[in-house]
Amino acid sequence: MTADLAPQDPATATALPARFYVDTGMANVDRDAIFARGWQLVAHVSQLRGVGDHAVVDLAGLPVIAVRGGDEQVRVLHNVCRHRAGPIAQCDGLAAKSLRCRYHGWTYTLDGQLRSAPEMQGAAGFDVADVRLPQLAVRIWQGLVFAAFDEATAPDFDAFVAGIDARLGADRGLAQYGGHHRVAYEIACNWKVYVDNFLEGYHVPFVHPGLNRLLDYRSYRTELSRWHSLQWSPLESDDGLYGSGDALYYWLWPNTMLNILPGRLQTNRVVPLGVDRCQVVFDTYYAPDDSPEGRARRGADIQFSDGVQHEDIGICEDVQRGMASGSYVPGRLNPLRETGVHHFHELLRAAYRGPAADAATGQAGGAVDVRA
Structure with a gap:
């Protein structure tokens, strides 16, 4: 256990062992060590x-x-x-x-x-x-309401969101959105499997053919900060969907995702329901536009997002079965494409080692350019 939780260099890092995803006691460990402190x-x-x-x-x-x-x-x-x-x-x-x-x-x-x-x-x-x-x-930050069980044990909030305001700029502020639409999916996998999957574009060409056509995989970048990471890619679609611009995929420790595309904000909350089940709640908000074209774009976005999500559900449930099979031993992480996964796992390792270990991992940050 001690060796599994030691900090790892990105160039030689492996993923977490399967027991962190399948052992029944991990549900309580995650609640106490992670969710109650974030x-x-x-x-x-x-x-x-x-x-x-x-x-x-x-x-x-x-x-x-x-x-x-x-x-x-x-x-x-x-x-x-x-x-x-x-x-x-x-x-x-x-x-x-x-x-x-x-x-x-x-x-x-x-x-x-x-x-x-x-x-x-x-x-x-x-x-x-x-x-x-x-x-x-x-x-309340960028129009989003965050809560912590105990602020004294949660990260400093300014550090938690550091750098995001500047990246969004005035024209992409998140408080401007409305037109709320919600859909929730229950998935037969550990919550960390879903987060792992979100944190890398490595799987996009193989799992998401439609999304892959919209993103520029060669320019896909991951940038790391202390408590969050950003995946960024140029985006090209027809005007009936998103148009052109860029796609910003933020993850904030431990279970929040912000998917920011032209004209819309989508938030994902990954809610653990047990060691091998989670619920992912998708809340989507749109820039004000009640025109027929605006309504059509919202409908197209909801349909496209649902298709991508079902692709993710299938692969995440397959991964959970692989984790529980007894066959899996931790594989090497791709130092070009899986830096976000490594960053998440380092935060997990620090949380599992205990609060005293936080300072030892305080250097986890910086930016990683993963352009091929």
Whole structure:
């Protein structure tokens, strides 16, 4: 185990062993060592424009609700009633006046304070003023709402997103988008298999023939930062889809993806459901355009994205079966095309070694040009 978690040089690196993807105990390890100590994407501000607007999200097993309060602040609260663990909300919604548990009707204000509890008058010493929904740390950046279980153990948020603002520039800011569309896929693979797959374009010519025709594989580049990575490629498509420009694929530790193409932002949240299952939630937002051509482009984008995703689902489920087969031993990573995977695995190794190891991997960063 100690050897498996030692830092590796990119030129000689191997992937993580299969047990990190298949051993049943890894689900709890990942929750405690990774998700409880990081920033996770919750929503886009376009979903929370008005007072009482709310979004329900699973943060690696912790149900939460993001809600805009009467003071205009966005809070992320535990979506677990303090009575007997019922859900405060079961779906996204607009303009709620309060938050009422669906189980026994305990009702909370939009900032999480218990306001009423039916028929509790006979409970000695019970006072609604003593009951409040726990609240997560929140940061809103580029119109995206991120939350952390404990800000003290999460990365410094400025370091977490360092450099992205400058790369996007004023014309590609993410807060401008709206027109929310969601689709979620349940996949029979460990969440890390899906992230591994996202972090390299090495498989694109073999798994995604349609996408490969739009991207310039020879110019495909990966750039690494401390807590995120960027894959970039020139993009060429007809005007009925994206037109021409470039494709930016950001990954932010541990499970957030931002797929930025001309005219749209797509976010992916990879939610672990067990050691061999995950859910990937695709939320897509579009630049304002209600013209017939704009609606047609949105429909074409949704259809194209769904096709690419089903290609990824197939290969990720095949990889999970290979991991569980007993045949696999860690293979060498391609130092030209899999630098993003190596970067992710180094962050995983540091997390598994423990918080004291973070400083030792603080040098993980810089930019890697992977043009062929």
